[in-house]
Amino acid sequence: MKHPVAATQTVLARSAVSHGSRLASRARPYKLFGARAAASLATGICVLASATTVQASDPVRAIPANAFIDTLGVVTHVNYTDGAYINVRNVADNLAWLGIHHVRDYTPGPSAPFSSYAYLAQRGVKFNFLVRSNIAESIEVAAKLNAAVPGSIAAIEGFNEIDNFPVPYRGLTGTPAGLAAQREIYARVRNTPELAGVPIYDLTGYDLKSVETRADSADYANQHAYPQNGNQPTYNVPGGAWLPAAINSVKKFQLPIVITEFGYFSMPQSGWYMIGVDEASQAKGVLNGYMDAAAAGVKRLYVYELLDQKPDPQNKNAEMHFGLFRFDNSPKPVAYAIRNLTSVLNTGTTRRATGAARNTLAYTLADMPASANGLLLQKKDGRFVLALWNETAIWDRATGTPVTHPPARVSVDFGATASRVDLYDPLVSATPLASHRDVRQLTVNVPDHVILLEVTPADMPGT
Structure with missing residues (x-):
């Protein structure tokens, strides 16, 4: 954040201590990107049933x-x-x-x-x-x-x-x-x-x-x-x-x-x-x-x-x-x-204390490239949300234009059968692009930005 003076286009010189600096200057209802774009993304980020056998991992504690x-x-x-x-x-x-x-x-x-x-x-x-x-x-x-x-x-x-x-x-x-x-x-x-x-x-x-x-x-x-x-x-x-x-x-x-x-x-x-x-x-x-x-x-x-x-x-x-x-x-x-x-x-209702759900999920990710990341969250109703994203290049600095790389195909094992898994792409919509019932393993196409897998465990209270 800069002081309220006239802005300039000056770009800061690189140094070991200025990597976090910006420019030297002063400091609604949903709208999708379009039906065609949404359909394309839904196809490109499809979740497919996988026959791959994956060893279950130790339980991972979710962040609320x-x-x-x-x-x-x-x-x-x-x-x-x-x-x-x-x-x-x-x-x-x-x-x-x-x-x-x-x-x-x-x-x-x-x-x-x-x-x-x-x-x-x-x-x-x-x-x-x-x-x-x-x-x-x-x-x-x-x-x-x-x-x-x-x-x-x-x-x-x-x-x-x-x-x-x-x-x-x-x-x-x-x-x-x-x-x-x-x-x-x-x-x-x-x-x-x-x-x-x-x-x-x-x-x-x-x-x-x-x-x-x-x-x-x-x-x-x-x-x-x-x-x-x-x-x-x-x-x-x-x-x-x-x-x-x-x-x-x-x-x-x-x-x-x-x-x-x-x-x-x-x-x-x-x-x-x-x-x-x-x-x-x-x-x-x-x-x-x-x-x-x-x-x-x-x-x-x-x-x-x-x-x-x-x-x-x-x-x-x-x-x-x-x-x-x-x-x-x-x-x-x-x-x-x-x-x-x-x-x-934020969707969902807070679970009752008498029906408290577990806060860990023994999931495994296979074939994750070095550029990919994952984060496990848990909603107030007990459902898990596994966020996945793959930080491949998104910008060609020589031409000043965006670039897109093929998504990474990542195998996910939830450690046990999930009664439902919904796929969301926040860049497209707040509604699922795909839904799956009674699955333990899926193969997910992980793009260059965050996608969400909402996981409802089969043993979750109320399911």
């Missing part, structure tokens, strides 16, 4: 679906009152439509009324508040909001990307200034009764190699990760493993981790070290990134950003194309995909 949804965050700019964010009702409605409750924004300031933040908080929005240069004032206003709407502050975060936007502090500059300011932020939050229990996220943009501990400075390590060249978030050939690199860079602090900026702008580009892709590829990368982060144990990943800030019909300013929604508030494919994902995970 609501805990996974709680890892989903998005960046907002409520203080930008000269563009799309001026309509705070759209902001609230869009977040509710997506099924996302966590946002990252600056603490309320002079450019946007406090009432806008209070309105969002009353609608269930939970803020990670970035501290402004006036530390005392920022923490005071955050405390005021948390007192007005208890539980609305999820975290307080230190200064943003001080390598790009240096903040002087008591005669210090650069990394020493940022680190000293972070210690003051930590102490002030800890001594503010209205913020009791609110965690402190670290600042971003300092020289990680020169720091060995975050004691008395942060409760969570914090990084930014922007895949370059249209790369997938974790498996890129050629290129860097962007999300893993961000995570690994702060593991030495032995703290839980958050990624407070991640994303792709939907302005197709070619060339070296660019991140512009088309809208369909943006949807794939963002959805995969959410899954990758959760699978790696990241507490929360905030996608940059909710809305395209201003119109840019001639595609001259990449900064105006990061949104999940366009400037006119119409959802991009990525917004539909997120809504479909959260809709699938």
Whole structure:
């Protein structure tokens, strides 16, 4: 997230500590992609009965679906009152439509009324508040909001990307200034009764190699990760493993981790070290990134950003194309995909305590390529959701066009007969593309983006 100054097209130079930086600049009802596209995807991602015998594995413990949804965050700019964010009702409605409750924004300031933040908080929005240069004032206003709407502050975060936007502090500059300011932020939050229990996220943009501990400075390590060249978030050939690199860079602090900026702008580009892709590829990368982060144990990943800030019909300013929604508030494919994902995970009724279902599934995946990933979730009604995705290349940086590779054929054994298995593709719909009854083994075509296998065990209470 950048300061509200005029945006530029400057691209940051590569370095060991700037892999997470973006551009040097400032910081609804379902709609399918079309009947023809949906039919094509349903055919290409078909699930076929498999005769392959697979050895059952040890039980895998599932992540509760609501805990996974709680890892989903998005960046907002409520203080930008000269563009799309001026309509705070759209902001609230869009977040509710997506099924996302966590946002990252600056603490309320002079450019946007406090009432806008209070309105969002009353609608269930939970803020990670970035501290402004006036530390005392920022923490005071955050405390005021948390007192007005208890539980609305999820975290307080230190200064943003001080390598790009240096903040002087008591005669210090650069990394020493940022680190000293972070210690003051930590102490002030800890001594503010209205913020009791609110965690402190670290600042971003300092020289990680020169720091060995975050004691008395942060409760969570914090990084930014922007895949370059249209790369997938974790498996890129050629290129860097962007999300893993961000995570690994702060593991030495032995703290839980958050990624407070991640994303792709939907302005197709070619060339070296660019991140512009088309809208369909943006949807794939963002959805995969959410899954990758959760699978790696990241507490929360905030996608940059909710809305395209201003119109840019001639595609001259990449900064105006990061949104999940366009400037006119119409959802991009990525917004539909997120809504479909959260809709699938939220369907069903909470199981009764007397009929509690098990929370493990002894599934096995065979023929998974190195670029493929899986994550097991469990819905509140006890059904499992096995997410699979294969991070093959999605963008040709030489031509600035999307590419598609054949899906990986993966054999799945559920460890026991499932009474029902439904296949979902969030990029297409929130309804199943295929359904199977009384199966133990399936062969699944896993594409370059997340698909979901909803598994109803035969021994599940109520089935």
